[in-house]
Amino acid sequence: MKAGEIEFLSYLEGSNKNFIILGSGYMKAGEIEFLSYLEGSNKNFIRLGSGYMKAGEIEFLSYLEGSNKNFIIPVYQRNYNWKKEQCKRLFDDLEDIINSGLRTHFLGSVVSIYGMGKEYLIIDGQQRVTTMSILLLAMCQIIRELGQSRGIITTEEQIKECYLINKHSRNEEGKIKLKPIVEDRKAYYGLFEEEINTNQNSNIVSNYLYFYNRIREDNISVDDLFDAIQKLIIVEIELKSGEDDPQLIFESLNSTGLDLSEADRVRNFVLMGRDSKAQEEFYNNYWYRIEKNTKNNVSSFIRDYLTIKERNIPNKNKVHVSFKRYVSDNDINIEYLLKDLLKFSNYYKEIFDSSTSNSEVNEVLKRVNKLEIFVSYPFLLELFDDYNENILSTDQLIEALNLVECFILRRIICDVPTNALNKIFMNLGREIKKSSDYRENYSQILKYTFINKKSSQRFPDDNEFSNAFETKDIYNTKSKNKLYLLERLENYNNKERVDLENLINDNTLNIEHIMPQTLTNKWKESLGENYKEIHNKYLHTIGNLTLTGYNSKLSNKTFEEKKEMESGFKDSRLYLNKYISAIEKWSEEEIKNRTKILLNRALEIWKYPSTIYEPPRNSENLFTLEDEDINFTNESIVSFSILGECHKVKNWTEFYEQAAFTLYDLDPVRFNNIIDRTYKRDIIDNNKSREVTKLRKGTKISDNIYLETNLNTEAKLNIIRFLLKEFDIELNEVVFSIK
Template identity: 45%
Template sequence: MKGEARPIYKMFDRSDTKLQIPVYQRNYDWKVANCQQLFNDLVDMAQEGRKNHFFGSIIEIGDDYGGEKQIIDGQQRLTTVYLLILALVKLLEEGKISSSKMNPQKIRDIYLVDQYVSDVENISRYRLQPVKHDAKAMMCLFGPETDYIQKSHQTTNFRFFQEEILKQRISTDDLWDAIQRLIVIDISLKRDEDNAQLIFESLNSTGVDLTEADKIRNFVLMDQPADRQEEYYNNYWHRIEEDPRYEDNEYHVSEFIRNYLTFKLKKVPTMGKVYSFFKAYVEREKLDIEVILQDLTKYAGYEKQIRDAEIPSQKVNDILKRLAVLDVNVTRPFILPLFDYWHEGNISADQVAAVLTSIESYIFRRLIRGMQSNGLNKLFATLFSDSKRHVGLEKDYVEIINYLLLSKSESSRFPTDGEFVENIETRDAYNLRQQTKYYLFDRLENQDSLERVNVIKGMQEGRFTIEHIMPQTLSATWKKELGNGYQEIYDRWDNHLANLTLTAYNSSYSNKSFHEKKTAEYGFDHS
């Protein structure tokens, strides 16, 4: 390992070397605020006559003979400066700014592209080679504006730099001079001599800007040869993390791996230590990297099936959707291995549906009972492994799960029928958690009917609201109708389920008498 201070733009000025962002790195994600700070620093440096500005460190790994250098740390800084130089060059080429010192074609050929590679869609043409989605967005910036990929951070920041340059807070020549005085510490590693993973961990020990999934991706891919990195990323990791519905998908991957580790280890890693637990698990079990990636990919497939509720059994899908409404992810470390057990042919779809129905009842009864959920992490971490110990004892698998759930005591126990009836009648149902109310009113309306009303969507959009039959503020008419004991009746029933109904006409009911609510147009008599 060797390190030296050098201007960051010189990192691109190596005719025999390209800087590659390896597939295990996260996408470019600097925001405009980061770019604004850099541009302000450059302006200040020029106006104050400072000799240089320190811009952090870059860690690269490769050999001493040119070719490709992989960027282990510092891709955000490198990419941002590359975009800034490109923004300058294109404005000069288009004649929107002028310079007495800069030759845009020369700068393009030395710092941005390899002039001897003519194919503009070949990533090897570019001095900086980002990961896939970023690479496409960056290459488009070299072409006409109509081809730009608008949603890319690269495009956003490139446009920002062009706008700032056109403001001419400093001259083009002064800006280029300031860029040339941005200094980084270039730390160069040799693949066969330096432990890149340990160095990376040391630099990122605070976890700033890196999710647990980021660190795990680096761990499984960093020490692999470049061709294997590409293979493992495309065949496994890309399939694990790809989900366009989540803007912050790295968090959801971290959560998935936490659930995976929970049923493997039979204990729950804290969210901030998922990477540490994962690394220890792989090293302790001496697991081959491809084997663990294959296993993760398999369970990521189950995770998607569970989340999307799109499997061949409609019974199972319906229950998965209801569990999703309850939003109790604590069950996932049990359901993931349950799906694997099912896919291996050990149980049927009907048995899976019956098991999930028991889980659904267990969770909902506890919510209505108002029981704490902090003990459930441990229960669902071990429920599948506990169930496997009873397999082969001439018991149906559904009976095994029911036996295990009913055998729990104290904070983890299964509420009885009597307790549930008591609580569903006396609980303040109006002020339940929102997800629990969605579930409760959906089940009351639809049960298992094939003619369904989309209650949850209606409640989310505000079209359906919860109506107090006896109003929250009693009018003189209501007090008279309830009689002398009206206050006692009000206190007993105000927010309880017996006094609540779902309606699309809440505003028209207001504090009207019970008779008016019953007989009005769209009143209770027509419900």
């Protein structure tokens, strides 16, 4: 196989070359052998920007071979991620080479920047280079153990001194050729020790053991395996330091390895293109600490960070693109940005671990985290930043966190759909800070904002919450929510706190139906003639649920037996059993009475906010086009943003027209196709004669498209929703302000 670069015009030049137009580009078509396609004396270099990229075919072992060569995995690269699946595929290929007698086998490409002192910075191909080095080390171990007894010709020194170490290096740090990034380096270097620590939790050690065991179990000859490795071919792509743009090249490569995460791409964008010293400093001082603070959940963290900064939620698969645009649009200095990211990652750690310096704050955070509503994190991060900037006092922070907890729990009990939560928490900070007096009235404005949420964004009031609390099937709700609810009811204002979570997990306590799931004759008799109705209505509700320490096999016993038995209700010290232990029977009346007792406690725990705060006149509320269950007919729109651009408008017609203009400008051809394919002439007219007589009141979008504006508000909103979906744009990317 021969590979090389060529100037683009040289590629096009030549007789008998045919090009077929396909869409808006050119495609050359014709049958040709692949190697003939690559072959050619003029195929040496391709100009890329202001630099040159050199590429060529080379044996993989020749790539590794050479004195004082160092292969460095830059800090912007992800950790070594290959697992057994990829290693198995590689080893299977090597066995095929051995069995079939193939002369060569293509391993892939390796892209590196050649720097000073024979240093190769590998920007693509680290997974293959690292894996092959691990395999060679496993072979060395086999040779050490079996060389003499099996008559192996290949020597450990031959492999190590040619491909794995620089024998005569005076610098111990430079002796081992391959230098993985910080997290992997210790594990890789450990494979060179006489006593290898195989207990490390590392992909490097795990794959080393896989190769070692596979060679032994398959009874593969090390000599045959080495011969197969000698037949591996790579395309070596060498970039010129200081001239080629490694970021652009990296992003354009179609790697055959594991997909990069969004965080991997962000890290590459932040660190690539800088000298080695700057990369090390940025990685060690900022990025590494960000990874640790977020427990390597960097993609989600950056998505939350961008949500705060741009008041828009990036698509999960486009975090990297959104991040680059944010940096470019705001001309942000990268080191300043890394400092800010590190600051917010510290907040993230405190929130996620409930590890602030204040015990009361930590208690609320633990409860919020138990509910696992991670879409609240953008607002929680903003709260912590405001607290850090002394905008909030400690008491205000605790009050705000309690409000978030209460808001989430009430919505869970009332079965309010969760799909609105992400935009609620995206906008909360903005809604607070649009008021000029937010520093003085932060908590009151937050309460006012929560109270005035409508429809799918609502904060359920006491009536709605009470009705749901009394009738909801608590037993079959999510385990985490059920446990959270029982724990709060039990431990609220209780100085002798009960560790319900651990007691339930180790079966010391069990969630118990007082009236059992299967009624015996005695239970039917005690419930009365309406026992079926009572059973169906109350079985799984909070009034009939409690915690017990007795064996769950006894759950069908009568109420009297459950009460009097060892570890029964009478002996219980739990608050949840206080009422039960004082009564003589269990019927509908007792269930209703206990429900009321627990409801009153719940209304105290998850208190509905109240405030006398009134915002300044002409203040605005924020909504998105996802709020399809809200009727905006009698509301006054003030402004809206679409695709990150804000527009002031006087009415819904201006919104309708401006949104349509924006989408048309985005892609006129697509807009025309949508109109031709879907819409009736009485709404949007594709009029070739440029007449608008078919519309009652038409607005010109282009020379041949007119928009009917004589429609009610909801019709206009629905048309824009339809167009957005056709353009594959999320409805929550259109945010508008209502007076």
